[in-house]
Amino acid sequence: MKRLTLKDVARMAGVAPSTVSFVLNGKAKQMRIRDEVAQKIMSVVNQSGYEPHRVAVNLRTGQSKTLGLIVESISGSFFASLARTIETEAERLGYNVVYCSTENNAEKGGELIRMLGRQMVDGYLITPAPGMENEIRRLLQMHKPVVLMDSYFPGIKAPYVLIDNFHGVQLGMDHLFERGYRKIGYVTVDVSLIQLAERQRSYTQALKKKDIPFRKKRVLELNYHDSREQNLATLEAFIQENSDMDAIFFATNYLGILGLEAMGRLKISMPKQMAAVCFDDHDIFRLYPPGITVIEQPIEGIAAKAISLLMKQLDKQSGPLKESQVALPGRLIVRSST
Amino acid sequence: MKRLTLKDVARMAGVAPSTVSFVLNGKAKQMRIRDEVAQKIMSVVNQSGYEPHRVAVNLRTGQSKTLGLIVESISGSFFASLARTIETEAERLGYNVVYCSTENNAEKGGELIRMLGRQMVDGYLITPAPGMENEIRRLLQMHKPVVLMDSYFPGIKAPYVLIDNFHGVQLGMDHLFERGYRKIGYVTVDVSLIQLAERQRSYTQALKKKDIPFRKKRVLELNYHDSREQNLATLEAFIQENSDMDAIFFATNYLGILGLEAMGRLKISMPKQMAAVCFDDHDIFRLYPPGITVIEQPIEGIAAKAISLLMKQLDKQSGPLKESQVALPGRLIVRSST
DNA sequence: AATACTTACAAAATCGATTTAGCACAGGTG
DNA sequence: CACCTGTGCTAAATCGATTTTGTAAGTATT
Structure with a gap:
């Protein structure tokens, strides 16, 4: 009835926990684990249906595999499309997303960012509202990965994606x-x-x-x-x-x-x-x-580009992000009002 | 620059980490900590701005202080109002909320529930879609706190809240x-x-x-x-x-x-x-x-009642929840179409 | 034959909290 | 004086992973 742990798997496979960990994290080669042993471990893992405990991994690695999405209003249609694309995109990359809305309230926005910080999200996707400048500056200072969407602050050099x-x-x-x-x-x-x-x-x-x-x-x-x-x-x-x-x-x-x-x-x-x-x-x-x-607005495009910019930042600093201010073209939809 | 830990606070206050923990968790009396010491600790905590590491707490206690909200569609207006109330209500009680949408897709719904399970949410708020019966049954079997909203399954005896x-x-x-x-x-x-x-x-x-x-x-x-x-x-x-x-x-x-x-x-x-x-x-x-x-629909009422039912379940089983199937009255808004 | 170097793992430290068990001292009892 | 009971805390185990360090056995080098 209880949760299967790494230790259990190790015992079942007749090896040490560390060995299992190496194999599961693709470091088998690096750690010179014999193919034989690695295969044995993999078969035990698959049969038992073992899944690592996210929280424990998070504690040890400091990576929550979670992104924070902060929007103005969670009821807006802009958010709706945005959230959908971001969620699927993030999931594909092994990330979860937590949403928050500032309700156009700078104070609440700052509070949210701090809350997410405590929650230890790995990166931030933000549609900035007036008054959030300082919080965003702070994030940049702490070298937290951030991408702004839909808007930006002229004084702050954070990557952003928006419609042209x-x-x-x-x-x-x-x-x-x-x-x-x-x-x-x-x-x-x-x-x-x-x-x-x-x-x-x-x-x-x-x-x-x-x-x-x-x-x-x-x-x-x-x-x-x-x-x-x-x-x-x-x-x-x-x-x-x-x-x-x-x-x-x-x-x-x-x-x-x-x-x-x-x-x-x-x-x-x-x-x-x-x-x-x-x-x-x-x-x-x-x-x-x-x-x-x-x-x-090319919302899907914005979302996709934003995620990709964020991932680039998460990817073991792969340089200081060139082309980090993106404006995507919008599309005219002609209806009968003109 | 690094994060302040319990140990740091303990050192600064000249006591053991466990003592700090007791004081912070309101067990000072129970553990017979002198008021003097408790106050000293509190002052150090306040001055240093220490905040416990959620992930570590989560790992140790098994409580994530997070609720999972699963809705049909994240773009719907029903969801919008629901999410707002639930989020503020949850925050007041010290809980975070993660949202997920099933997009009216039972398979995705099940997957989501499992994903949230891995993520270790403490409880579930679900607007059930057809096909999610089994996943919900499984949650009940595992004694996971669940409250359904907006709908329910006649065969399954889970608490629910909806409009009459x-x-x-x-x-x-x-x-x-x-x-x-x-x-x-x-x-x-x-x-x-x-x-x-x-x-x-x-x-x-x-x-x-x-x-x-x-x-x-x-x-x-x-x-x-x-x-x-x-x-x-x-x-x-x-x-x-x-x-x-x-x-x-x-x-x-x-x-x-x-x-x-x-x-x-x-x-x-x-x-x-x-x-x-x-x-x-x-x-x-x-x-x-x-x-x-x-x-x-009395959406705010539904959300508030649902949270309260969920909290009752989270509260060290306070009995098997009587009055757990709630129907709230709706309101007629007369406009010019009639 | 002694030393060095690989190989293939195991052992132990670590992340940052909570919680149980334990320990030293004071005071009361028989 | 030996024994028990509270008091007021500390030490150590624990949650479930990752990662660094250690080590035994085998091979290569001098």
Whole structure:
């Protein structure tokens, strides 16, 4: 009934525990174990179904074979896809993943990192939220393997993987231009994330390239800490004040959903009265009539690349990681909102 | 730079490691440690910021202070709310949570349970999928603490917590009756989950109570393994064949979303031509015009109760758990689809 | 023939905690 | 004075692996 231990296996095979360990860890050659003995051990292991005790291994080696995945919100769809890919990818490499969400709360983020540290995860995959700078700096200082996803901090030189935000917005803007839209509004939010800045920069650049004058009135920056209702009201007012707009670009899917609701309330028909493009896809954009045109993030790609960067760090420092800042292209999905 | 160990603390306090351990684990009284010494130790611990090495504790005590949460799909909204509550609740009790999704795949579910077992989680919170019966039975046999959520297996006497499905459907049906609907269809899916059976039973019972004859034609059972497109087509056909229906009850939110799409395609306006009620809420039901009336699951309640049942099992068997099969009432949220 | 070097393992230390058994001293009892 | 009982702690065993060191037997070298 009790768990089979290495010692048991050793006794059954008539050898010392260390010998079994060597064989199981592929050091048979190195330790000059006879093939005969190694085979005997392997057969005992297979028959008995012995599996090493992870905790004991962890204690001895200091390797937990566990990765920590810290995301903003565990309910987001971004996380959902991310988690799936990361989990399967990690499993393939013999790693487990523990998830944590910061709920957009820097304090909680730091606490989580420390908690995971105590739990002894081998590496961190983080979608950084404002305020987590110091914790991440600390991780780098302690030479813990880290990869950031979706965003990064300009001052901190940690490897990261994200969508090419500039290019993504450009795709959307080009698409709008192609369809003949010119009076294009932009809705963003006042969170100091680099990717939001980048997206907005791309918006203004796109206008400039088309020689369309930038109009401050056309840009709405919502307040992150305001209530949903309040933001909805602000957004409605913005749309009404810009009644001559023919399209709106939403900087995040949260904003896009808000926009859907606002336009629904104002009985503005899409795309007749106003077109809409949103950065980052969402279930609802597929289903909501008439379907919203979006820039889709290459989430699987991001996850895969992030894991691979992390593994490179875990792999007995194989040099200081060149090409460690990666931006993957997004994809335009055209639906009926444009 | 290195980690502080118990031994270090002991040396700093001028006592033996065991003494420190006793004090830290609240066994000072029991072991007759003088208050003076205990206080000295505590002050050293606080000043040095010592924290016990979880892995070592785990190895010695066999307690990982970790719970395994296994859900169908990590992207579902049910999971999202569940995970949040469970995580905070667990943290409060000094436990960590690792998540896993079965992706509706029994084989993967079993594998996960075994993986978690190797990882040595102390207890399991599971939303069971068909085919996981044996793995769950095995857990019970090994006297592993388990609590099922959202569903259960009639043959297996494991504690579970779920919404009162019968009552929930009744709420929805009563609401439909109240609004004058009589020709009510029912859409379900052919997964052999007890909660689906229960919901359907409630539907037929509700009709009977109102002396409305049950008509087989009004019930559609979609095929789980069919593609989304195929099911959509089947559903459209069903709606067209039952053009005299005045309302549809969808048994799950997945089906409800499918229904939304079907009715969108058929240009059936809600609630004018046909009303809709769906079991289990979803973001989209709030946002999709005109808003779908739903039975909301008391997810937080389920999570809290499940944790508490699990803790009772972890608590040095405090008797064989009476009141271990809990059904919590759902709540009707009336929106404009009825 | 004595020394050195391989070979093929075994023994023991180690990771960082918990827990059981033990030990020295003080005070009380017969 | 011998014996027992508490007190207040320490020493050592333990959890289940990995890894370093040790060692006996056989072969090669001088």
